[in-house]
Amino acid sequence: MSLFQGLGFAPVIEVFDLNRRFYADESPEKVNLGLGAYRNDDGEPWVLPVVHKAEELVVSNRTLNHEYLPICGLPEFRQAATRLALGSESVVIKENRVLSIQTIGGTGSLRLAAEFLKQKLHLDTVLISSLTWDNHSGIFKATGYSQVNEYRYWNPGTKGLDLDGLLADLQNATEKTVVILHTCAHNTTATDPSPQQWKQIVSVLKERKLIPVMDCTYQGLVSGDVDEDAYPLRLLASDGVEFLIAQSFSKNFGLYNERLGNLAIITKDSSTIDEMRSQCEMIIRRIWSNPPHHGARVVATILNDKSLYQEWKDQVIIMADRIKLMRKMLHERLVNLKTPGDWNHVLTQTGMFVYTGMTSPQVKYLTSKFHIYLTKMGRINMCAMTTKNVDYVSKAIHEAVTTQ
């Protein structure tokens, strides 16, 4: 008689279940448009050449060892990561008003933010966007927030941002509510506020004294320009708001499994930095103690070397441009096929995904008939689209939309 006999199965995590079903599928035509990872035009993972270069430098550097990093991580990485997010000329950095902590990926960064805000500042209410990455609510619920609510984001009628709904929901939030916003390339809707709209959002955040946590997972992959994509971060910083940035380096460096992230906490008062650091260290000590070397060394090597940094920016543009090309090709084909509906959003949405607007039966049909895997909300990963499969996928979408 075992001790865990009564234990049930946990609910499956959608993207991993998609992957599992995709790998088990024997159809030669299958396409995996689920998990958000970049693929090249052969549908293969792409190790950025500059990452490979940096890895070679790290591996051959005999002065490096495997000793523990400080609890907050590799200093050269943390500083460079923060400069990337805020801009090297940022007044926040100059005035020493930002605490940077290396974390275990973007998830670790969000979890540390959630723990810090709850335990040390006693915050208990968080607003996440409707149609957001499913792990956002998971992280805050696991941390023990009693109020995990949604703010409106997507307008299905216009297939665009529901700005009025968003602003109204923020207006109605109580002071000190934590608000998770997507810096760029909103996951799931791929729809971002314009700079003008960001100004309105920031204004309400300030007025209502809300605490923004900026999820920054796709910097560079939207426009190809890291500074342009970081616009809301720079806006918040220059507007004197106290906020947090949860950065991931999984996608824009292709370092998914090295688990590299950075949490930046921006404060009005530089004298609070040391206290915040020691409180964060206490939290980290109970979860992972100190972060892993490898990814941090690779990225620090790249960001702190002028020519490697330029190489990286060029390779980010390659990724961003390939995604844009795939959008263009998909859009062209759907228009030529005269697929019902307005497919303009395929072009105007940003980042890795297209939020197609397809219905649940249409999504199921795509998978069952065509062996195309996508999330049940109809989100497709454009990075997994290639010149070789875009015709197949377009025809499949056309048939799904016209028959289901």
Place this chain on the structure above:
Amino acid sequence: MGPPDAILGVTEAFKKDTNPKKMNLGVGAYRDDQGKPFILPTVRKAEKIIFESGLDHEYATIIGTPDFCKASALLAFGDNSSAVQNNLNATVQGISGTGSLRIGGSFFAKWYTKSKDFYIPSPSWGNHTPIFKHSGLNVKSYRYYDPGTCGFDFKGAVEDISKIPEGGVVVLHACAHNPTGVDPKPEQWKEICQVMKDKKLFPFFDMAYQGFASGDINKDAFAVRHFLEQGHQIALCQSYAKNMGLYGERAGAFTIVCGSAEEKERVMSQIKIIIRPMYSNPPIHGARLVSTILNTPDLRSEWLKDVKGMADRIISMRTQLQDNLKKEGSSHNWQHITDQIGMFCFTGLKPDQVERLTKDFSIYLTKDGRISVAGIASSNVAYLAHAIHQVSK
């Protein structure tokens, strides 16, 4: 401000000290005889192999790679482990020892219905209590260290463990107890095992030093394997920080041995739900190094030699420290220095003596009198003995 971490704070203070004779005996990290961090030759070889194989950096699954998990389970339970053969072990990669303990703590807090009480030995690693408390458990203790003998309080441990209500979880250091260096003998382990069976208590092993204690990975895993053989369901946290010198690469594993292969699937599914909102999936580099070493026969044999080399050096430093204290003319009984095992030695020094060691001799250690033997070298063992004698005579 949060209080400075007791262990890591020692290193911070050490760094600031300008005395050329300073010694850092605080953090439990291995040092070679020149006092330098030691990169295992097998690790260097494995790094080259990995780099040249051109592996990508795609997400590993939430639980890490299967070859890492399997190799970890076999290392702990033995190559012929029936638990592994029968697919009973729910093994996942954890962020070194800390991360594995955290997964375990959270899992038990959520899913182990019989008790929320975790009993840790007195004393234990300073981070056990915060990790388990933060996971949502009640942390209690059982007697372990006898300050009178600087040895194992076997009678006290058995008495206390016997009194634990049915279902209670008992945290056991598999080998090289941290901080005392005091381990039960095999016959004592057998008796503890029997008591826990009789009282229906759950064994939760923390094994951070397999190979490091005696130099023999099988000997060091005796307790873990014995409990399994005797029919216990166990939980196990492993770390590769010390025995592979992979401190900063954060490679470890958490295992629950389940009642059936079907139950293992259910347990795995729930463990994933704990990991995902914490950090999604584990860092792969350290795990790849471990996996390459454990799964490549030549590298594995070489690694066993590397780890024995580290253990032997520590044992030699213990012997030399004891000899030098005799030479200094100390009248105290320092037998425990060589009786104790692993990275640490509980010297028996009192807090005020520890303070003097630091202030007067620039020797850094934790307040409880624990020294990291791995931080001693042949060039300074005499100095250490001299200093200890001065503060304790």
